[in-house]
Amino acid sequence: MGDRAVPDASPVLEFHDVRMHFGGVTALKGVSSRIPKGIIQSVIGPNGAGKTTLLNCISGLLTPSSGSVVFRGEAVQGKPPHEIARRGLSRTFQHVALFPRMSVWENVMVGRHARTRAGFWAAGFRLPFMRAEERRIREDAERWLEFVGLHPEKDLPAGALPLGKQKILEIARALATDPVLILLDEPAGGLNTRETEELGDLLKKIQAKGVTVVLVEHDMNLVMDISDRVLVLHFGQVLACGSPSEIKDNPEVIQAYLGEDWAEAGGGLTGNSLSGDREDTPC
Amino acid sequence: MSSREKTAFVGLTVFLAVFPWVSALSRSFSHYVDVMIFAGIFSLVTIGLSLLMGFAGQISLAQAAFFGIGAYGSGILTGHFHWNPWAAMLAGVCVAAAVAWVVGVPALRLKGHYLAMATLGFGVIVHIVMNEEVDWTGGPSGLGGIPGIRLAGRKISGDAAWFYLVWAFVLAAFLFSRHVLHSRVGRALRAIHDDEKAAEAMGVPVSSLKVQVFVYSAVLAAVAGSLYAHYVSFLSPGSFDLMWSIRFVLMVVFGGMQSLWGALVGTVLLTFVGNEWLQVFADFEILVYGGILLVMALFVPQGLVVWMDAFFRRRSRLQPTPSDGGS
Ligand SMILES: Nc1ncnc2c1ncn2[C@@H]1O[C@H](COP(=O)(O)OP(=O)(O)O)[C@@H](O)[C@H]1O
Ligand SMILES: [Mg+2]
Numbered sequence: 019m020g021d022r023a024v025p026d027a028s029p030v031l032e033f034h035d036v037r038m039h040f041g042g043v044t045a046l047k048g049v050s051s052r053i054p055k056g057i058i059q060s061v062i063g064p065n066g067a068g069k070t071t072l073l074n075c076i077s078g079l080l081t082p083s084s085g086s087v088v089f090r091g092e093a094v095q096g097k098p099p100h101e102i103a104r105r106g107l108s109r110t111f112q113h114v115a116l117f118p119r120m121s122v123w124e125n126v127m128v129g130r131h132a133r134t135r136a137g138f139w140a141a142g143f144r145l146p147f148m149r150a151e152e153r154r155i156r157e158d159a160e161r162w163l164e165f166v167g168l169h170p171e172k173d174l175p176a177g178a179l180p181l182g183k184q185k186i187l188e189i190a191r192a193l194a195t196d197p198v199l200i201l202l203d204e205p206a207g208g209l210n211t212r213e214t215e216e217l218g219d220l221l222k223k224i225q226a227k228g229v230t231v232v233l234v235e236h237d238m239n240l241v242m243d244i245s246d247r248v249l250v251l252h253f254g255q256v257l258a259c260g261s262p263s264e265i266k267d268n269p270e271v272i273q274a275y276l277g278e279d280w281a282e283a284g285g286g287l288t289g290n291s292l293s294g295d296r297e298d299t300p301c
Numbered sequence: 302m303s304s305r306e307k308t309a310f311v312g313l314t315v316f317l318a319v320f321p322w323v324s325a326l327s328r329s330f331s332h333y334v335d336v337m338i339f340a341g342i343f344s345l346v347t348i349g350l351s352l353l354m355g356f357a358g359q360i361s362l363a364q365a366a367f368f369g370i371g372a373y374g375s376g377i378l379t380g381h382f383h384w385n386p387w388a389a390m391l392a393g394v395c396v397a398a399a400v401a402w403v404v405g406v407p408a409l410r411l412k413g414h415y416l417a418m419a420t421l422g423f424g425v426i427v428h429i430v431m432n433e434e435v436d437w438t439g440g441p442s443g444l445g446g447i448p449g450i451r452l453a454g455r456k457i458s459g460d461a462a463w464f465y466l467v468w469a470f471v472l473a474a475f476l477f478s479r480h481v482l483h484s485r486v487g488r489a490l491r492a493i494h495d496d497e498k499a500a501e502a503m504g505v506p507v508s509s510l511k512v513q514v515f516v517y518s519a520v521l522a523a524v525a526g527s528l529y530a531h532y533v534s535f536l537s538p539g540s541f542d543l544m545w546s547i548r549f550v551l552m553v554v555f556g557g558m559q560s561l562w563g564a565l566v567g568t569v570l571l572t573f574v575g576n577e578w579l580q581v582f583a584d585f586e587i588l589v590y591g592g593i594l595l596v597m598a599l600f601v602p603q604g605l606v607v608w609m610d611a612f613f614r615r616r617s618r619l620q621p622t623p624s625d626g627g628s
Contacts (some may be wrong), residue, residue, distance in 0.1 A: 077502055103504035111502075117495035120488065127485070128492045132504025134485050138513060141484030142477040148484065155485060195504055 028091075030055040030199050030230050031076065031107075036085035038071050038254075045071040047254040048085065053199075058221060058231040060241045062265075063251035064274075069234045070112055072251065073201045076232075077109045078102040090198065104132040106198035110188040110205060112234075118177025122168060122187055125176045126159035129194025159194060166190040166220060181208045189220065199230045206237045218244050242266065250274075309562065317468050321461040334460040338532060340572035341467035345525035347552045347564040348474050349518030354550070355558030356482060357514045358494030359409060362546045363420035366427035367519040369541030370397045371526025376447045376536050377437055386450045390527040394520050401519035402512060409511040424546050431538040443537035450531045463532055470528065471565075474521055479561055481517075490514060544587070548575070551590055555597060557604020566606050 029052040038046040045068045053059050061069050074080040076087055078099035087095040094102050108129075117125050134155055136148035163169040166186050171179060176187060185205050192200050202221075206214045218240050225231055235241050241248060242262040250257040250271050258268045265271055320337060324330045346364050353359050374393025378384040384392070408419040431438050438444055450457045450466070457466055481487050492500040493507055501507045530536055548571070556567020575586070601608045 079498060079502065098506070099498075099501045100504050100506045103502060109502055111499065115496050115499035115502075117492045117499065119495055120491055124488055124491075128488050128500065128505065129503050131485055131489055136484055136486070138481055138486055138517060141481045141486050144480050152484060191503060 028055070029053055029088075030090060031232070032088040033072075033076065034086045034088075036072065036075055036082045036087065038068070038075055038080060039083045045254055046075065046082070049251065049254070049256055050085075051249055051256070051259065053230060053232065055198075055230055056225065056228060057246040058225050058233060058244055060233045060235055060245040060248045061251060062235065062238075062241055062248060063257070067251040068254040069251055070203055071254075073109060073203050073232070073234060077107060077201060100132065103195055103197075106196065107201070108192035108195040108197035108199075109201035110185070110192050110203055112203040112207065114181065114184045114188060116176040116184055116187060116191070118175065120176060121173050122176050122179065123156075123159055123163065123172040125187060126162050126191050126194045127155050129162070129191040130155045130158055131195075133196055162190045162194045165193070165223070167216075182210070182213045185209065186217070186220070189224075193224065193229075197229055199232065200224065201232045201234075203234045204236060205233070206235055206240055214240055313565075314472065317464075317472075321464050325461075334464050336573055336576045337569070338460065338463050338467050339576070340569045341464070341471045342525045342529050342532070343549065343552065343572055344471045344565055344568045345474055345528075346522045346549050347556075347568045348471070348478050348561060349521035350549055351553050351558060351561055351564035352478055352482070352490065353514050353518045354553055355560070355563070356487065356494060357490040357511060359511055359515065360413075360417045360550070361420045361515065361518065362417055362543065362550065363404070363424040363427075364518065364522050364549045365541045365543070365545035366424040367397045367401065367522035368526040368529070368545070368549075369427060369431060369538075370400060370519075371523030372530040372536050372541065373431065373438055373444065373526075374523070375527040375530040376444045379531075380444065380447050381437075386448065386527075386531055390524065393527050394523045397519045397523035397526075398516050401516045405512040405515040406508075409508060409515060421543065421546070424543055428538055428542050431541060438536075438538070441538060443535055445535045447530050447534045447536070449534070450528075457531075467528055467532075470524065474524075475561060475565070482561070486510070486513075547587075548590070551594060554594065555605060557606040557608070559603065560606050563604045563606040567604065570605075 031053040032051070034050045035048045036046050036050070037044070037048050049068070049072060051059075061072065063069055071080065075082045075095070076089075078094065078097055078101070081096045085095070086093055089102065089105060089107055092105070094105065094107075117128065120128070134151050136145070136151050139145075140148040160169065160172070163172050166189060168183060168187055168190060171183065176184065179187060185208065189200075189202065189205065192202075205221075206217055209217060214237055221231055221233065221244055233241070233245065242265075245262050247260065248262055248265045249259040250265060250268075252274050257274055258265060258271050260268070321334050324333045346368055350361065350364050353361055371390070371393040374396055375386060375389045378389035378392055379386050404420070404423050408416060408423070411419055432441055434440070452466065457463055482490075489500065489505045489510055492503070492505060493510065497507050526541075529540075552568040552571045553564050554567070555563075555571055556565065557563025597604070603611075
């Protein structure tokens, strides 16, 4: 399945030569990619490769030291995260970042913030449009909770959920912002096998809604199973990019990241290095 | 509103309606109306502060300064310039809002201790201005001759009339704030408190909302200041110093930061304590407050209202209901 042709639409996200320095540490050394609309693109790489930093640069939590990030045809680097979110980019966090003292339901309602408008006055005086809007916020949030299967827990404090459900709740909250593109930072971290399988199904459902998915993940089964394209980061650089089967067969990747275990497990070595034609890679 | 909260609100309204009458029955209680007027005025300040501290998670040691801006604004405009008191109140509120915005934009980028320090510094500056601008404020010797307020053609005079006027403001501010808390704005404020980065990534304009709630708290403090000026008709800088900012914070913490009811209860109790019993401690008052705070932090960290709520729920074996905004 990994070999299916990537739709050649105009990219929903494009970043070019993104560099990020933290004092003496260079976390990203010029990373580029074009991500077409509607695909699931995974980003893999060992710990410290710069995956989270890349997501932070895209979502606005960090401003890249240099390079450009173009989202839906507009340069967004340096813009505050809430403005980028309003343009249709949402995300989850590697280390769960919910609002733990708010209910599950309220967490998702916060996701509707950018799509609604009642301010201090409208809320304080409970103007009619505000009441109608509030009703819609509640209904929309409930729909997203049903979509991810967390509706039964909606009145619990988010902090009381087990880790696996917290990770799913983060996805529901991100979806509630009506994203065009969603960035997921290790959503399977801490999930058991069954939960990871369910997560895979959920990600497919999200893709089916037309949302582009950028998935940072360590679980290779999940990545190889659902990705249309995989980008391998290594020490802040793109080591390889291609379909899951191309990545599985790439000796550089096998050596740097997948490790001998993978080769022994039948990952296979075809000697077909991508390094020669990196210029032509579709990424 | 939940039915419990509705009951509490109706109960509060009835209590306030009969309070001046009941107090008038006995000579030894009659001055409690006066204390309750001050408690009401301070409640306006602490309701705003509760939104800022308890819900948005931003501390301010500048509330006495905004209280003072409202008070001196009314005192000067009505005393020196013979403005209509309501117009003067509006002007004072506008000035406080503008100042809060100017101070808040840079200060609210700061966190924790730094925000406390920044607002403290601002409060000290305002206090110095009150002391030094003798031509306008009367300086340390005070500003007198502030006229009373007229409402619907009648002068507000007597403790009962003032009581009802002040507490009408409090109930209005309470309801308005409560509605704000149970809206997308309130949820966003609580989200900021729990995780700023996540709130921002979900589309919440964190800085702008923090400034808005800071301005809102300043507006309520200025309204309170204006009422205070007309009620006591004499202002001196001592009523607006750092000690008062700390008292306001204590009132909110005492009653419970996570609830508007906490602000009300804490303010009324500490106003009574301060008026009735702490006089004897004079300069040691601060020690008593420090002691109260220590005991609270150790044994009742959620504040009185949450603690009592949990206590009664346990007694009546009620299932806890889901949080629906916390107020
Ligand atoms: N805020 C930061 N300050 C300093 N160094 C950082 C910061 N964030 C990330 N780094 C460094 O950048 C590198 C990449 O980190 P990260 O993006 O978290 O990797 P990954 O998500 O791929 O595990 C690491 O060496 C990390 O120590
Ligand atoms: Mg990471």
